[in-house]
Amino acid sequence: MNIKTLGTVKAAVIAGLYAALVMFLAPISFYAFQVRFADALLLLPFTDFFGFPSVIGLTVGCIIANIFSPFGIIDVVFGSMANLFAGLIAWFIGRKSKNTLALVTAALIEALVVSII
DSSP, X not given: OOHHHHHHHHHHHHHHHHHHHHHHTHHHHSSSSOOOGGGGGGGGGGSTTTXXXXXXXXXXXXXXXXXXXXXXHHIIIIIHHHHHHHXXXXXXXXXXXXSHHHHHHHHHHHHHHHHHO
């Protein structure tokens, strides 16, 4: 299996997992205060194994899940953008350093990005 195929498979599995978790927990995943357990997956780009393909998977998974949001296109656009930025931040920090402080920093910045957007 070549690298592109493996990356595509990783992105697809993560997208499906993210969307499924959001939809399964829809009563707490949508509305004004959103609690998304699927956002725990946002640290996957930090790891070498998942890396950049997980950024794409998390963004696509968020798009798929937010299609069913009561907030409509606003949630699709801005929620997915938040996941894209958060994933890119984790991926970038993970490429530079793999220590615990870097992981905690990535998690905090991601939480802030998702919360603010």
